[in-house]
Amino acid sequence: MEITRVRLRFLTHPHVCGIILPIHLCQKLQLRPRQKITVMLGKKEVVATVLQDRRNPDSSIVKVTSLLRSELGIPHGGLINLKREGEVLRLGPAIGIVTTGIRRDPRQPIGQRTSFFHKLLLAQEGKGVFYFIFSPHDVDWHNHTVSAWFLRKNSKGSFVWRRLTTAMPDVVYDRIPSRSAEKHEAVQEFKYKLASYPHLPVFNQGFFNKWSVHQLLYPNPDVNEHIPETYTAPSLQTVRNLLRKYPIVYLKPKNGSLGYGIVKVVRQPGKGYEASYHTGNGNVKRHFTKLASLYQHVFRTRRIRNYLAQQGIPLMTFHGRPFDFRVHLHKNQLNEWVVSCTAAKVAGSGSVTTHVRTGGTVIPGDELLSHLFGRQKAIITERIKQASIRLATAIEQAKGTDLGELGLDMGIDTRGHVWMFEANSKPGRSIFKHARLKHADQESRRLLVDYSCYLANF
Ligand SMILES: Nc1ncnc2c1ncn2[C@@H]1O[C@H](COP(=O)(O)OP(=O)(O)O)[C@@H](O)[C@H]1O
Ligand SMILES: [Mg+2]
Structure with a gap:
């Protein structure tokens, strides 16, 4: 049945467990005066008596007696929704x-x-x-x-x-x-x-692991084209094979975040290999003639089984620096995925990732794309959006749990192809610090409420 938005007030009454509604609401909700009805707030329910408010017949004010209030645990008055579901009158959502x-x-x-x-x-x-x-x-x-x-x-x-x-x-x-x-x-x-x-319903439970997300998405033909080739606990031979296929390979911790522990390996034809990574003292580059020595160096202090080796994507650049995108997605009140924000992140000088922590800068996605593509930016924007929504849908389906929010790290390679590096189930909000992304910030928070209303069946 239809949802009615009302203003909730309280009435001090020591004996009656009652709910007092104006006549038009009684009619709309098919409630008779003095009838008993189960009133529900969240997971609590109490049988109450329906009373008609004859003094304010047209108002949207609904009063609840103090007894009903305390038994249901109604936290405060003000704007709230009322919904009849069969024999139950629901107040909420909570x-x-x-x-x-x-x-x-x-x-x-x-x-x-x-x-x-x-x-x-x-x-x-x-x-x-x-x-x-x-x-x-x-x-x-x-x-x-x-x-x-x-x-x-x-x-x-x-x-x-x-x-x-x-x-x-x-x-x-x-x-x-x-x-x-x-x-x-x-x-x-x-x-x-x-x-x-x-x-x-509970949404956005837990944290994702890069390897389990990869295993869920790589075999899925709807999204496979966006997922780089990846191996878990890579042996030297695995890294060698990947470097035969691709000039760049990324070594990443499965449960990493903020770029911690990421190593970029670049094959330099005839000249060995270069490993780049970030340390407390800044960005480091080291050259190795043999891949075996590079591998030994990297995994001397890192646990191989906590790592992935991944096809490196030659990212598009802006003023000579690689960039990628944080695409923040939400489910709306209709349970559909929508993009609330696309922010470009441009890598700091010498950094192997685009994190602000390592010198990266955030620019609203469409501003950067207009600089680079002018009028054609719409094509790229749409490509990123469509890929993100397809990926979010695939992740939610594969996980089989409710997801209301996702932060995807997406890159475009020099040929314009879209890739996903990471899916975050508890995305940070640092992109929203940007002055021109404040509107998106608010929209994102409002969408969390909207999706909650959907899950609560309100
Ligand atoms: N396979 C890759 N190819 C190119 N760049 C990558 C690759 N994997 C990661 N990166 C870069 O490193 C950043 C961080 O990687 P990500 O997988 O998101 O790890 P973290 O959990 O540390 O954020 C990405 O946003 C991207 O700029
Ligand atoms: Mg990331």
């Missing part, structure tokens, strides 16, 4: 973001990541949702409630963090910050319980 490192300090409840979550929650403006942050420790599995942090406006109009107890949400967005945090016993146990909780 969207919980789960993370670790939560504290009791209302100034900085998520420590240094507080401003990140502050911005995420601001996207609820005008959407009519209950949106909050909680940690695996905050769940009361027995009572189906969570103690969570909400961002609310105080009487002066500024946003403040409030800790409130509410119902277990309709949907959970996984923002467990790192692979190491994921390994904690409390997090493991939480994930296990969540998985066995009936009808509770």
Whole structure:
């Protein structure tokens, strides 16, 4: 049935567990005065009495008695959606973001990541949702409630963090910050319980491993053309074979990020091989006459079985520097993939990756493409967009879990072919620091709410 957006208010009433609706809403939701109806918020449900508000027949205000409020754990009033589903009246959606490192300090409840979550929650403006942050420790599995942090406006109009107890949400967005945090016993146990909780969708669970993503996508004919040839735990012979086929080979840690541990190997005809990588002291280049010595040097301090060897892509350049793209994708309220942002990342001088950490710069994707291609930029833009959406669809299908957001590292080679280097399930937001990508930043956060509404069936 149709969803109705209402303004929720509370009524102090010690005895009645009731919901008071204007007549037109009673009619629309097919509710009779004094009838009993199950009211649901997130995973909590309570039987309440329907009452008609005769004083404000046309308003969109719905009142809930204090008794119903406390039994359901309704966190606050204001804009919210109401939906009749069979014999149940649903209030919501309730969207919980789960993370670790939560504290009791209302100034900085998520420590240094507080401003990140502050911005995420601001996207609820005008959407009519209950949106909050909680940690695996905050769940009361027995009572189906969570103690969570909400961002609310105080009487002066500024946003403040409030800790409130509410119902277990309709949907959970996984923002467990790192692979190491994921390994904690409390997090493991939480994930296990969540998985066995009936009808509770969780999206963007866990982290991707470069090798498992490769194995999922390489055999798929829809996307195979975008996936570089890759081997796990490469032997010297594997690297040698790859270098016979391609002049460049990348050695990358399977679980790496931010370019840590990446080595670029370049074959120099008749002159041996060159290995480039980044160290704490900057970008390093070393020449080797024999591939065996290069291999030995690289894997003296790195574990082969944690590594991949990958066909190197000769990236297009901008002012002589290679560049690639971070394509940020989201699912919208219709469960369709959309690109929220395409940012070009231009490598720093001498760097083997395009990360800002190693001197790279971020430029809005279409600005860089206009510089390079003028009017033809539309063709390339569309090619990157279509490939990204096809890849996101393939990843989600192959994983078999709900994904609402993805950050893809995409490159174009000197012939204009599109490649994918990496898929991130918890993409960073550093590209959005760019002044001309602020709009995309907001759009991206709003899409997270929209997709949550879809998963919550609102
Ligand atoms: N096969 C490759 N060919 C060319 N450049 C690559 C290749 N693999 C990685 N790169 C470059 O290195 C960057 C980082 O690689 P990526 O696989 O995304 O690892 P990380 O997890 O460290 O970000 C890419 O954005 C790209 O610029
Ligand atoms: Mg990357």
